[in-house]
Amino acid sequence: MRGLAVHTLVAIAAALAxxxxxxxxxxxxxxxxxxxxxFEMTDPQGRPxxxxxxxxxxxxxxxxxxxxxxxxxxxxxxxxxxTGRIDCIISSMTATPERSRTIAFxxxxxxxxxxxxxxxxxxxxxxxxxxxxxxxVAVKKGTTGHQYASTTLTRARLLVxxxxxxxxxxxxxxxxxxxxxxxxxxxxxxxxxxxxTRPLLQPFREETWAVGLRLQDATLRQQVDAxxxxxxxxxxxxxxxxxxxxxxxxxxxxxxxxxxx
Amino acid sequence: xxxxxxxCIVVLVFVALIAAALTRIDxxxxxxxxxxxxxxxxxxxxxxxxxxxxxxxxxxxxxxxxALMLGSRHVLVEAVARVYVELIRGTPLLVxxxxxxxxxxxxxxxxxxxxxxxxxxxxxxxxxxxEIFRGGLAAIPQTQRDAARAIGLxxxxxxxxxxLPQAVxxxxxxxxxxxxxxxxxxxxxxxxxxxxxxxAAQEVNSFTYSTLESYLPLAAxxxxxxxxxxxxxxxxxxxxxxxx
Numbered sequence: 001m002r003g004l005a006v007h008t009l010v011a012i013a014a015a016l017a018x019x020x021x022x023x024x025x026x027x028x029x030x031x032x033x034x035x036x037x038x039f040e041m042t043d044p045q046g047r048p049x050x051x052x053x054x055x056x057x058x059x060x061x062x063x064x065x066x067x068x069x070x071x072x073x074x075x076x077x078x079x080x081x082x083t084g085r086i087d088c089i090i091s092s093m094t095a096t097p098e099r100s101r102t103i104a105f106x107x108x109x110x111x112x113x114x115x116x117x118x119x120x121x122x123x124x125x126x127x128x129x130x131x132x133x134x135x136x137v138a139v140k141k142g143t144t145g146h147q148y149a150s151t152t153l154t155r156a157r158l159l160v161x162x163x164x165x166x167x168x169x170x171x172x173x174x175x176x177x178x179x180x181x182x183x184x185x186x187x188x189x190x191x192x193x194x195x196x197t198r199p200l201l202q203p204f205r206e207e208t209w210a211v212g213l214r215l216q217d218a219t220l221r222q223q224v225d226a227x228x229x230x231x232x233x234x235x236x237x238x239x240x241x242x243x244x245x246x247x248x249x250x251x252x253x254x255x256x257x258x259x260x261x
Numbered sequence: 262x263x264x265x266x267x268x269c270i271v272v273l274v275f276v277a278l279i280a281a282a283l284t285r286i287d288x289x290x291x292x293x294x295x296x297x298x299x300x301x302x303x304x305x306x307x308x309x310x311x312x313x314x315x316x317x318x319x320x321x322x323x324x325x326x327x328a329l330m331l332g333s334r335h336v337l338v339e340a341v342a343r344v345y346v347e348l349i350r351g352t353p354l355l356v357x358x359x360x361x362x363x364x365x366x367x368x369x370x371x372x373x374x375x376x377x378x379x380x381x382x383x384x385x386x387x388x389x390x391x392e393i394f395r396g397g398l399a400a401i402p403q404t405q406r407d408a409a410r411a412i413g414l415x416x417x418x419x420x421x422x423x424x425l426p427q428a429v430x431x432x433x434x435x436x437x438x439x440x441x442x443x444x445x446x447x448x449x450x451x452x453x454x455x456x457x458x459x460x461a462a463q464e465v466n467s468f469t470y471s472t473l474e475s476y477l478p479l480a481a482x483x484x485x486x487x488x489x490x491x492x493x494x495x496x497x498x499x500x501x502x503x504x505x
Contacts, residue, residue, distance in 0.1 A: 150468075166363075
């Protein structure tokens with residue numbers, strides 16, 4: 001009987017020690033959708049990589065915590081953050097007033113804007129041209145383009161798609177007049193379909209990307225803000241840009257289109 | 262204890278279990294945010310109802326035709342039906358929708374995504390229906406056909422008066438199950454931007470970030486379509502009950 005009690009105590013002590021070790025340095029769980037190269041993507045071996053992954057790893061090093069990347073569909077990221085499945089979102093997410101009502105954002109780390117990918121034969125010249133009965137607009141579900149179209153382009157027909165590639169296909173096949181997305185994606189998609197699409201890159205609405213955090217998690221927010229400042233001062237963003245986006249950076253800078261860290 | 266009372270008790274226990282699970286999640290409810298989008302839900306529900314009903318009728322016709330073709334003595338006719346059934350049943354509906362809409366329908370020149378959606382859904386469900394119908398026809402003993410011929414019925418009369426009334430009763434439960442699947446499978450039409458019920462809920466979720474408040478009405482809405490279907494099937498089963 002005594003032997004059993006001792007054993008039980010030892011087992012409990014071991015469990016407590018293990019729990020304490022786990023509490024001391026819980027890994028930082030970072031949520032992102034790995035389908036947005038070169039920010040969030042997977043390498044040929046299926047490992048997460050890209051600008052946001054490097055950023056997450058740098059935050060982990062700064063905080064002395066391991067980093068776990070959770071691949072979650074874009075419109076599921078905020079629910080995952082709110083229910084505690086992940087600790088923060090680094091997924092090229094725009095800091096919007098709507099989102100700020102439910103989650104907190106760090107200081108912005110990248111400036112870009114909404115642009116248009118229009119069909120080569122479409123007469124559309126600006127976002128205002130789309131707010132006309134008979135026009136069809138493709139968007140990716142849950143993005144700022146989706147929000148913009150559903151609130152501002154009320155006269156156009158809206159096609160809500162799960163995948164960026166499907167939205168591009170709608171434009172390529174002439175089923176939609178335009179796809180609303182950020183300048184960089186519009187530029188890259190136009191390069192893939194140069195004959196069937198036309199890019200209108202000058203942003204009609206400027207946006208900034210930031211790290212998404214829980215409203216009540218002020219500690220992590222301060223830590224991330226401090227990291228972003230140090231990382232920028234250290235030239236970390238410049239190095240990431242040169243590694244992943246050298247060509248795009250030059251193209252956008254030459255045309256005066258905002259896209260920078 | 263009456264059957265109804267038993268059903269009610271089981272339903273209540275389930276609701277209580279789900280309610281208990283929900284109270285363990287400490288995220289505050291946001292029903293007002295979702296209520297603002299009720300028109301979107303209703304519109305999506307209407308689209309799902311219409312698309313499902315159209316696909317249900319079309320898939321019954323396609324399935325019946327394919328079942329007869331599967332039983333055909335012409336090798337080519339049988340082969341066409343067999344290839345259709347195996348091709349459809351062996352590939353995911355998601356792939357069929359994407360290829361069917363962006364490749365096949367584009368090549369043929371059908372631009373309306375609702376028409377294409379109904380057709381693809383009916384083709385998908387029709388393959389399963391064909392096997393259900395074929396099974397039902399095969400289950401009628403050969404003696405029935407022989408007897409029908411012996412009393413001088415033509416093949417058509419034999420099918421209509423002897424084989425079908427018995428086969429219908431045999432296949433009803435499986436057909437009802439297939440109809441319920443079809444209603445739920447219609448949610449996949451959102452990948453070709455058909456603004457049906459599930460897409461409506463997903464959109465509301467992405468605007469309000471209120472996942473449960475968006476998806477609980479979705480579950481209730483699908484039940485509102487599928488439960489009457491099951492009830493109808495049970496009623497038909499009773500109607501087609503013969504002394505055997």
